[in-house]
Amino acid sequence: MQAAEDLLNPWFPSFAAARQRPGADSPGPFQFVTVFALTMSAVSAMTCAIVRGPLGGPHWLVFAKAFLLFGAVVSAVTLMRAVAERRGGSYAGVLMAGLATLFLPCLALLLGRAADLVIDPVLLVLLAFGIRQNALAARAMTSRQKLPAVSLGGLAGLGYFMLINSRGLATVLSPEQAIVGVENLDTLFHAAIANMLVKQGALSTGIDGLVPIAYHFLSHIWLGCLGLWLGAGTFNAYYIGAQIVAVPLLFFSLFWAVYLLRPQGERLRSGALVVLAPLLLLSLTEMWNVSSYLISESYFLAIIIFLLSVPLLAEISRTSSRRRLCVQAASVAAAGLLMEASKVSVGVVFLPAAGYLLLRQIGLRPMTLWVSAAAAVVLAAVGAWVIVRAMGGRLEMIDPFSIMNEYPEAGWPMLVSNIVLLCVAVAVWIAGQRADRLCAESFAIMAFAASTPSLLLAITGGSAYYFIHVGALAAVVFVVAYAGPWLEGKVPNLFRPELLVAALVLATLDTPQKIRSPIVVGEALADLAHRTSGYFGSATDVGGSTRRRLDTLLFPVSGTRRAFAADVARLPRAQSIKTLLDAGLAETPRSAVFIPPENVPFWSHLRDCRTGSLFIPALLGAPMIRGLSPIAPECRNEPNYGFPSYGPDSVSQPTTDEELCSRATRWGLRTVFVLATPTEARTIDCGAGATPIHK
Numbered sequence: 001m002q003a004a005e006d007l008l009n010p011w012f013p014s015f016a017a018a019r020q021r022p023g024a025d026s027p028g029p030f031q032f033v034t035v036f037a038l039t040m041s042a043v044s045a046m047t048c049a050i051v052r053g054p055l056g057g058p059h060w061l062v063f064a065k066a067f068l069l070f071g072a073v074v075s076a077v078t079l080m081r082a083v084a085e086r087r088g089g090s091y092a093g094v095l096m097a098g099l100a101t102l103f104l105p106c107l108a109l110l111l112g113r114a115a116d117l118v119i120d121p122v123l124l125v126l127l128a129f130g131i132r133q134n135a136l137a138a139r140a141m142t143s144r145q146k147l148p149a150v151s152l153g154g155l156a157g158l159g160y161f162m163l164i165n166s167r168g169l170a171t172v173l174s175p176e177q178a179i180v181g182v183e184n185l186d187t188l189f190h191a192a193i194a195n196m197l198v199k200q201g202a203l204s205t206g207i208d209g210l211v212p213i214a215y216h217f218l219s220h221i222w223l224g225c226l227g228l229w230l231g232a233g234t235f236n237a238y239y240i241g242a243q244i245v246a247v248p249l250l251f252f253s254l255f256w257a258v259y260l261l262r263p264q265g266e267r268l269r270s271g272a273l274v275v276l277a278p279l280l281l282l283s284l285t286e287m288w289n290v291s292s293y294l295i296s297e298s299y300f301l302a303i304i305i306f307l308l309s310v311p312l313l314a315e316i317s318r319t320s321s322r323r324r325l326c327v328q329a330a331s332v333a334a335a336g337l338l339m340e341a342s343k344v345s346v347g348v349v350f351l352p353a354a355g356y357l358l359l360r361q362i363g364l365r366p367m368t369l370w371v372s373a374a375a376a377v378v379l380a381a382v383g384a385w386v387i388v389r390a391m392g393g394r395l396e397m398i399d400p401f402s403i404m405n406e407y408p409e410a411g412w413p414m415l416v417s418n419i420v421l422l423c424v425a426v427a428v429w430i431a432g433q434r435a436d437r438l439c440a441e442s443f444a445i446m447a448f449a450a451s452t453p454s455l456l457l458a459i460t461g462g463s464a465y466y467f468i469h470v471g472a473l474a475a476v477v478f479v480v481a482y483a484g485p486w487l488e489g490k491v492p493n494l495f496r497p498e499l500l501v502a503a504l505v506l507a508t509l510d511t512p513q514k515i516r517s518p519i520v521v522g523e524a525l526a527d528l529a530h531r532t533s534g535y536f537g538s539a540t541d542v543g544g545s546t547r548r549r550l551d552t553l554l555f556p557v558s559g560t561r562r563a564f565a566a567d568v569a570r571l572p573r574a575q576s577i578k579t580l581l582d583a584g585l586a587e588t589p590r591s592a593v594f595i596p597p598e599n600v601p602f603w604s605h606l607r608d609c610r611t612g613s614l615f616i617p618a619l620l621g622a623p624m625i626r627g628l629s630p631i632a633p634e635c636r637n638e639p640n641y642g643f644p645s646y647g648p649d650s651v652s653q654p655t656t657d658e659e660l661c662s663r664a665t666r667w668g669l670r671t672v673f674v675l676a677t678p679t680e681a682r683t684i685d686c687g688a689g690a691t692p693i694h695k
Helices: 002-008 028-052 060-087 091-102 104-138 143-165 174-180 185-200 218-230 234-260 271-285 297-317 322-342 344-362 366-390 402-406 408-431 434-456 465-490 497-509 517-536 546-554 559-569 572-582 609-613 615-620 657-665
Strands: 591-594 671-677 680-685
Touching (some): 028 104, 028 271, 060 234, 091 104, 091 322, 104 218, 174 615, 185 218, 185 234, 218 234, 218 322, 234 271, 234 297, 234 465, 234 615, 271 408, 271 465, 297 322, 297 344, 322 344, 402 408, 402 434, 434 465, 517 546, 517 559, 546 559, 572 671, 572 680, 609 615
Parallel strands (some): 591 671
16 A cells, blocks of 8 residues: 555645745636636527527526526525635535525426516625626736636627527427427426426426326426516426526536535636636546536536535535534435435435445444445335336336437446546545545445446436436546646646637537537527418528528517417417417416317327327416317327326316316316317316306
């Protein structure tokens, strides 16, 4: 062991006993990250507002409020971090302040419209104080530091706008895609769950009443509450929350974790490197892989909580006070619970590492620690098996290396990332002091916890990605945090922002998904216009080339986009929404919608006929009665997305008013809106002694 330390210490001097630069950090890295993230979110907000303006909204204030939320979360974290470092407090307070601010819109679920009187002033005050602190800190930054931060943030905002909207899930054109009939089933499924949670208080898809389903729910509650607070509805909140709040916050949290994983004096000194090095490593893992972390709302919310919690693990490794450990343990438990409620896989990776660190710091004897670890593994395995069985899992789910065989582009880059994490953790463990070793051990546990389920289980739909990718993100944080300062000190001419930018550009150019994203976004707009022409015989010309299509999409006051929106408003499903809203659906609590099979315009012209069953719950927040599609068996015989919870009796079929009321009152629903045609609706009052009211 001593020989290994003697070999590694000259190459990893920052891990050695002689600590470097014990003084406080300069504001440069911290300020660079903040400016980058704020610029990225602001550009995303402006781009979304520009696109949606001629399409009929939401109003630009909705996008400004979304940016306000993001800015307030960043301000809460940065302000609390400054207070904690000045007073010697724990990072646990920083984490809780950030999470409390992020979930502040959930007050809208309790207070309704009055929530604005509480939420908006709090967010404005936080943002104002954050801007003041950043402005003061910016005085220490030169123009050569400020300009790259703004430029890179702006490019990231535009680049990720194109990439996210090219994926076809919760895009800026989702309202039109849903009406035309090309919206992705996944987006409608999650929006339906969110609406049922915040508007009906039930974990259901709302296809036939409020039949419960087993599913994680935190991200749905957050986005549903965000839609209530913004006043834009849940369906709009899905792309607004993702592109303006969540994705920029994910990157901020990533850079934040990289910067704070090491103690003061041992961090990267260049803010550009704190941003560019993680982006480069992340881009290298995506060259053959799908960037699903950008579009899965449950995963990116869990990852934000995970990355914000990572610095707490580093603090635990340096803590000896039992009192502080208790505070940290409470924060770990709260954060872990939120991760589990959003995406189980993220909590499965985080909690074993955090629990191990806490047990080590409490001072358990090695034998007791190993016995506790073995017992925890057994209990975790039993618990996982119970959950799997409860959600319909089978023993056949055990299929070693299935992800490598079925999804090699997702499996191999992630596996290599986890192996790299283990190798770097071993190097740090050999050359580091006790705190470094504890940190390395916890990240090694993350690598094992992320890789083992992915490599052993056959998880449907490639969802093993959401285990193993957590390890890849942990690898990015750990490798940059520990290897970055060494590279910055040893080879400054090679580890410099200009070269990292060049490498990042080359990696982007060699990633088809990214380089083709503007083309795909333009094609999506053209496809919507073409499908609209199928109803009217002529379509608004959005352009035949990618440049013209993007001009049509992004020009602020586009008459072409306004004409396209007018065409979409004449489609049957758009008319159906207007008819139901005019009939009073939004103002009638505990109501449901029945669409008979004779309403062919509603049920037809769908690229995926399964989406018809989720259209009303996702866009209007009202459950259906007998809402399974009557078109064909393949429209309802779906093994996922909650469809197995409904039987043949849930298929749309001729139904009397008495039957509709009987099925509605079973779930506490008092009014049924019957949409006979896209322009004709009547209501049925299912209260005691009520008679049908026709409109």
